[in-house]
Amino acid sequence: xxxxxxxxxxxxxxxxxxxxxxxxxxxxxxxxxxxxxxxxxxxxxxxxxxxxxxxxxxxxxxxxxxxxxxxxxxxxxxxxxxxxxxxxxxxxxxxxxxxxxxxxxxxxxxxxxxxxxxxxxxxxxxxxxxxxxxxxxxxxxxxxxxxxxxxxxxxxxxxxxxxxxxxxxxxxxxxxxxxxxxxxxxxxxxxxxxxxxxxxxxxxxxxxxxxxxxxxxxxxxxxxxxxxxxxxxxxxxxxxxxxxxxxxxxxxxxxxxxxxxxxxxxxxxxxxxxxxxxxxxxxxxxxxxxxxxxxxxxxxxxxxxxxxxxxxxxxxxxxxxxxxxxxxxxxxxxxxxxxxxxxxxxxxxxxxxxxxxxxxxxxxxxxxxxxxxxxxxxxxxxxxxxxxxxxxxxxxxxxxxxxxxxxxxxxxxxxxxxxxxxxxxxxxxxxxxxxxxxxxxxxxxxxxxxxxxxxxxxxxxxxxxxxxxxxxxxxx
Amino acid sequence: xxxxxxxxxxxxxxxxxxxxxxxxxxxxxxxxxxxxxxxxxxxxxxxxxxxxxxxxxxxxxxxxxxxxxxxxxxxxxxxxxxxxxxxxxxxxxxxxxxxxxxxxxxxxxxxxxxxxxxxxxxxxxxxxxxxxxxxxxxxxxxxxxxxxxxxxxxxxxxxxxxxxxxxxxxxxxxxxxxxxxxxxxxxxxxxxxxxxxxxxxxxxxxxxxxxxxxxxxxxxxxxxxxxxxxxxxxxxxxxxxxxxxxxxxxxxxxxxxxxxxxxxxxxxxxxxxxxxxxxxxxxxxxxxxxxxxxxxxxxxxxxxxxxxxxxxxxxxxxxxxxxxxxxxxxxxxxxxxxxxxxxxxxxxxxxxxxxxxxxxxxxxxxxxxxxxxxxxxxxxxxxxxxxxxxxxxxxxxxxxxxxxxxxxxxxxxxxxxxxxxxxxxxxxxxxxxxxxxxxxx
Numbered sequence: 049x050x051x052x053x054x055x056x057x058x059x060x061x062x063x064x065x066x067x068x069x070x071x072x073x074x075x076x077x078x079x080x081x082x083x084x085x086x087x088x089x090x091x092x093x094x095x096x097x098x099x100x101x102x103x104x105x106x107x108x109x110x111x112x113x114x115x116x117x118x119x120x121x122x123x124x125x126x127x128x129x130x131x132x133x134x135x136x137x138x139x140x141x142x143x144x145x146x147x148x149x150x151x152x153x154x155x156x157x158x159x160x161x162x163x164x165x166x167x168x169x170x171x172x173x174x175x176x177x178x179x180x181x182x183x184x185x186x187x188x189x190x191x192x193x194x195x196x197x198x199x200x201x202x203x204x205x206x207x208x209x210x211x212x213x214x215x216x217x218x219x220x221x222x223x224x225x226x227x228x229x230x231x232x233x234x235x236x237x238x239x240x241x242x243x244x245x246x247x248x249x250x251x252x253x254x255x256x257x258x259x260x261x262x263x264x265x266x267x268x269x270x271x272x273x274x275x276x277x278x279x280x281x282x283x284x285x286x287x288x289x290x291x292x293x294x295x296x297x298x299x300x301x302x303x304x305x306x307x308x309x310x311x312x313x314x315x316x317x318x319x320x321x322x323x324x325x326x327x328x329x330x331x332x333x334x335x336x337x338x339x340x341x342x343x344x345x346x347x348x349x350x351x352x353x354x355x356x357x358x359x360x361x362x363x364x365x366x367x368x369x370x371x372x373x374x375x376x377x378x379x380x381x382x383x384x385x386x387x388x389x390x391x392x393x394x395x396x397x398x399x400x401x402x403x404x405x406x407x408x409x410x411x412x413x414x415x416x417x418x419x420x421x422x423x424x425x426x427x428x429x430x431x432x433x434x435x436x437x438x439x440x441x442x443x444x445x446x447x448x449x450x451x452x453x454x455x456x457x458x459x460x461x462x463x464x465x466x467x468x469x470x471x472x473x474x475x476x477x478x479x480x481x482x483x484x485x486x487x488x489x490x491x492x493x494x495x496x497x498x499x500x501x502x503x504x505x506x507x508x509x510x511x512x513x514x515x516x517x518x519x520x521x522x523x524x
Numbered sequence: 525x526x527x528x529x530x531x532x533x534x535x536x537x538x539x540x541x542x543x544x545x546x547x548x549x550x551x552x553x554x555x556x557x558x559x560x561x562x563x564x565x566x567x568x569x570x571x572x573x574x575x576x577x578x579x580x581x582x583x584x585x586x587x588x589x590x591x592x593x594x595x596x597x598x599x600x601x602x603x604x605x606x607x608x609x610x611x612x613x614x615x616x617x618x619x620x621x622x623x624x625x626x627x628x629x630x631x632x633x634x635x636x637x638x639x640x641x642x643x644x645x646x647x648x649x650x651x652x653x654x655x656x657x658x659x660x661x662x663x664x665x666x667x668x669x670x671x672x673x674x675x676x677x678x679x680x681x682x683x684x685x686x687x688x689x690x691x692x693x694x695x696x697x698x699x700x701x702x703x704x705x706x707x708x709x710x711x712x713x714x715x716x717x718x719x720x721x722x723x724x725x726x727x728x729x730x731x732x733x734x735x736x737x738x739x740x741x742x743x744x745x746x747x748x749x750x751x752x753x754x755x756x757x758x759x760x761x762x763x764x765x766x767x768x769x770x771x772x773x774x775x776x777x778x779x780x781x782x783x784x785x786x787x788x789x790x791x792x793x794x795x796x797x798x799x800x801x802x803x804x805x806x807x808x809x810x811x812x813x814x815x816x817x818x819x820x821x822x823x824x825x826x827x828x829x830x831x832x833x834x835x836x837x838x839x840x841x842x843x844x845x846x847x848x849x850x851x852x853x854x855x856x857x858x859x860x861x862x863x864x865x866x867x868x869x870x871x872x873x874x875x876x877x878x879x880x881x882x883x884x885x886x887x888x889x890x891x892x893x894x895x896x897x898x899x900x901x902x903x904x905x906x907x908x909x910x911x912x913x914x915x916x917x918x919x920x921x922x923x924x925x926x927x928x929x930x931x932x933x934x935x936x937x938x939x940x941x942x943x944x945x946x947x948x949x950x951x952x953x954x955x956x957x958x959x960x961x962x963x964x965x
Contacts, residue, residue: 049580054588058547062540069537093575234529241536456609490528497532501539505593509601512594513613 049090050212051244051299052251052511057504060087068307073231077203080307087208088172095170099206102136106180107194107201110187114194126188133180140173145374172212174371176205178338183219185342191220200226209303213296215314215334218341222309229308238493240305243484245500245507247298252507254464255292256514258284261457266428270436274447278440279420284457286423287464290319293332312337317471317480322411324388324418335371339364358393362386372426377434381425388418412472546592554595558798559617563589595801603803618796624806625693626796627686628751634711634893635687636697653896657715659938660898664888665723667907669952671880674964677726677773678886681765682717683836684731684753685892686746689738712895728768730761731892743784743812749797749805751835752891756784756814758839765887766849774884775823777849782815792839816843828852828882832859832902833889852882859900871902876909877959904938911947911955920944 049056064083071079089096106129113125144166151161183204187194195201204226210217265273265281273281297314304311318331328336344364350357362383369382421438428434470476488496546552567573567582574580602613612618612626619627668678687694713731720727734745734757745757753761759781766776789808791798797806829850831837837855840846846853847864855863862868880886888899908917924933924944931939942948947955956964 053584054591055580055584058540058544058591059587062537062544065537066541090580091577093577093580234533237533238529238536241533456605456611459609493528493532497536501536505597506600506604508593509597509599509604512588512591513598513601 049087051296051303052248052256052507054508054511055090056087057248057508057511060090065306069232073229076229076307077200077226080207081199081203084203084206084208084211088206088211091212092170098136099170099176100202102132103176103180103202103205104198105132106184106205107198110184110194113184114187122188126184129184130181133177133184137173137177140168140170142370142374175214175216176211178216178335178342179205179219181342182216182338186219192223195223195227207304207309209300209307209309210311213293213300214332215297215300215311216338217311217334218337221312225309232308235487235493236308237306238497239488240302240307242302242496242500243305244299244302245504246483247295247300247302248507249503250291250295250298252510254460254467255288255295256510257456257460258288258464259292261454262288266437270433270440273437273440274445275440275443276446276449278437278443280449280461282420282424282427282437282441283465284461285427286319286420287461287468289423289426290315290468291464317468319416319419319468320412320472321415322408323392323415324385325392327415327419328385328389335368339368343367358390361389361393365389373429375429377425377429377431380431381422384422384425409472543592547587547590547594548592552593554593555599557595557598557801558795559614559801599801599803602801606800606802613800613802618799619695621693621695623693624748625690626749626800626806627694628796628893630893631685631687631751632694632697634685635691635694653710653712654715655939656896657710657712657719657898659941660903661716661719661723661725663903663907663941663948664725664898666948666951666953667903667910668725670907670910671886674881676880676883676886677769678888679769679772680716680720680725680727680898681833681887681889682713682720682727682729682731682895683761683834683889683891684734684745685713686751688713688731688892689734689745711892712898713892716895716898726772728765730765733761733764747789747793747811748808749789750793750795752792752795752839753836754793754811755790755839755843756812758836759814759816759843762840762844769885769887774825774827776827777822778819779844779849780817780819782817784812784814786810787813792842816845818845818848826851827884829885829887830854830856830879830883831887831889832856832899833887834858834891834894836891837889850885854879854883856902858894859902859905875959876906877957878963880906880910881960881963901934904941907941907948907953908945909957910960911953911957912945913958916945 049060051057060083064079067079067083068076085096085100088099092099109125109129109132113122113129116122116125144164147162147164151164154161183194183201186192195204204217204219204222262281262285265277266285294315301311301313312334314332314334316330316333318327321327321330344360347360347363348356349360352360365382365386366379367382369378369380369385372378372381421441424437424441425434428437471480542551564582564585566586567579569579573582605611605613610620612620615629617628619629619632621627621632664678664680671678716727717729717732719725734753737745741757743756744754746752747754752758763779763781766779770776787810789805789811790813793811794805794808826848827850829846829852831854833856835857841855854865856871857863859871862871862874865874868874888902890898894900920937921933924936929936937944947953
């Protein structure tokens with residue numbers, strides 16, 4: 049089930065909220081648990097048992113780890129829990145990729161390929177694996193005690209708002225909220241609803257509209273693309289990806305807020321970054337935070353000398369790339385970002401005015417162009433096609449653009465660009481604070497509620513109308 | 525004010541629940557959407573369908589088509605697309621031309637590429653079209669001869685298409701499309717208007733008539749926001765067709781046409797606009813309408829009429845008291861679905877020979893777009909059933925079924941009808957089927 053589906057918006061969500069609001073406080077986690085199981089089972093019924101079994105196993109492993117007195121036992125149990133979580137991820141997400149590559153290698157040596165039945169990727173596995181890891185590691189590190197009740201732990205892992213696409217909520221950030229959430233605050237619920245609708249609007253009215261044309265262009269013969277179309281397309285994809293992903297995060301954060309949770313922010317105007325380093329502080333913040341806390345720092349971070357720091361950065365970004373998908377283009381994309389991060393570090397040490405710690409607005413544009421090329425690598429999985437597309441970008445064969453050909457696409461793209469960069473202006477920052485981070489006064493609530501309700505209904509219309517194309521009458 | 529957030533929260537929840545309930549109980553009456561589409565059937569839950577995810581997918585689609593307030597939600601979004609971008613919200617069925625003139629896309633394709641295969645959504649090469657047209661018209665001539673002997677008057681009505689009459693309002697598809705139009709592509713109408721007289725086909729060319737009237741009438745021949753001819757134009761046209769029919773067939777009760785009058789656009793004249801399913805329709809000037817009244821003298825016997833054709837005849841049915849003018853009226857829509865027949869719904873079930881021998885008039889009517897598929901299978905079937913017995917036809921079909929081919933049996937028979945059924949190769953087939961002979965005696 050996805051948030052922008054009719055079944056979720058018009059049936060699952062109202063039914064869930066009704067039960068959640070009616071349930072006594074101590075039963076709310078149970079309602080959330082059952083709803084989350086239904087939510088997940090709707091999309092992946094054959095995987096729900098695997099998910100639940102691994103979650104239960106993890107819970108008892110961590111509990112045993114916490115109770116163990118000998119460090120070696122503790123460490124062993126911690127390793128077992130990590131292997132369990134990563135093992136599932138490796139099997140379901142990377143086994144096909146590994147076998148495909150192995151078979152390519154075998155074919156090179158004239159050997160027969162390994163027989164292999166393709167494994168289906170369960171939705172959300174990348175996210176709940178990382179959440180399990182934070183639970184294991186935070187408990188091992190003694191940051192938090194493990195959950196007392198199994199159901200609370202299962203709620204943490206499979207809570208439906210962030211199950212499919214994040215944000216990745218660290219155990220330490222949410223442990224208290226699961227066990228001792230404050231009673232419902234209607235103002236919070238309402239602002240959660242506004243946030244949800246903003247996310248829905250980003251996804252349905254911006255990302256989906258732009259995405260339709262992007263998909264069409266990228267499915268065409270890339271060799272025939274002129275440079276203008278190529279740049280506009282990758283610009284559009286850049287916006288599509290941002291508004292799709294951040295829209296989904298907004299919906300998750302909004303839903304969490306309705307239920308009384310405060311999930312961490314996942315995006316902070318990433319395209320206004322003046323360096324790649326800054327971009328990674330603003331883009332998919334919870335993944336960046338996870339990678340820093342659970343990979344970069346355990347690898348030694350920047351404490352083991354300059355060369356090792358650069359190596360650690362590369363490793364983190366290669367793995368981060370691979371986490372996004374089991375394909376070489378994602379690895380390449382990770383390496384591409386790793387390269388620029390390392391380059392920035394080297395340059396900012398040696399050239400004073402390039403110091404990334406001093407934010408220079410003029411660097412926003414070059415950073416954005418680096419990001420655009422990076423998204424081309426990210427989007428086009430087939431590497432020769434990706435290379436061809438990048439060649440078209442830099443062929444400098446510009447053709448005039450026919451803006452009237454698809455006015456909705458261009459208007460939506462312009463609106464997306466405006467929203468993506470608006471916080472470069474003081475007015476934009478003020479607007480963002482007012483909409484996202486201010487407790488509304490009653491009059492503002494009325495206006496915001498009316499706008500959000502209208503927007504919700506409008507999005508519903510867009511979702512419903514998208515493939516409603518009747519005929520006057522049947523023909524034969 | 526202290527309780528405002530709570531009130532708004534509960535109101536939100538109430539609205540969501542109302543929307544869910546509206547889908548099932550239709551608590552509030554809403555304006556229905558226009559047009560037909562194949563809906564998703566209600567999914568049947570089975571454990572295996574659930575585990576494979578098939579049930580969920582079907583349920584998603586089903587709920588998308590049946591949720592509460594779906595109609596106003598779609599209308600709201602469509603209105604936004606129209607107002608903001610001037611975009612057809614239903615590009616499969618409506619194309620926006622110049623000055624907000626709306627077209628069925630088939631007519632636009634017909635204009636630019638010619639003989640768009642209405643039925644298979646494909647363009648047909650010219651050499652293949654020519655073969656098809658020659659076969660059809662020569663067989664039609666034979667069929668006309670056979671039926672004439674039995675007092676059944678077959679005739680062809682060539683009806684106009686909007687693209688032919690108002691090409692200036694078509695959307696501009698660019699230089700290449702204009703070149704294609706000028707230098708290629710045979711059009712069915714051009715072929716049949718030229719060859720129908722040469723083959724002695726009894727025909728009435730309303731398209732030519734409209735062409736000559738273009739710009740000279742005080743009323744529109746095609747409405748701005750509709751697919752078919754205007755109410756008034758089709759009324760005058762069918763009046764002319766009835767006069768034409770009486771030049772070779774039995775008399776028809778006369779009708780009187782009233783004085784034209786202005787009225788707000790009526791439904792059939794705005795069918796394309798209604799298909800956009802917006803909140804507000806495209807503003808149009810009032811169209812002219814004319815009323816039809818039965819007149820005297822009443823003939824001793826009302827003749828019978830079978831119409832085989834496309835949707836243009838619907839507009840005639842809106843205006844003319846057809847069932848009072850014709851004793852037996854049958855509408856074989858695209859030679860598939862039957863209207864105005866209490867006994868049959870589909871032509872597959874009828875005794876074609878009996879129906880043809882009972883009819884006084886058989887009118888094959890096509891507009892420029894559907895003319896490609898003249899008769900829609902009627903001509904071949906009528907010739908075969910008039911001249912051959914069902915077991916003979918079946919024997920040929922069986923032998924064809926035994927031979928593998930990429931083409932369907934019907935298509936193979938169509939291409940080589942005279943080879944498989946030699947009696948039809950003669951310019952005037954004399955062989956008759958047993959059923960024909962039974963009915964004659």
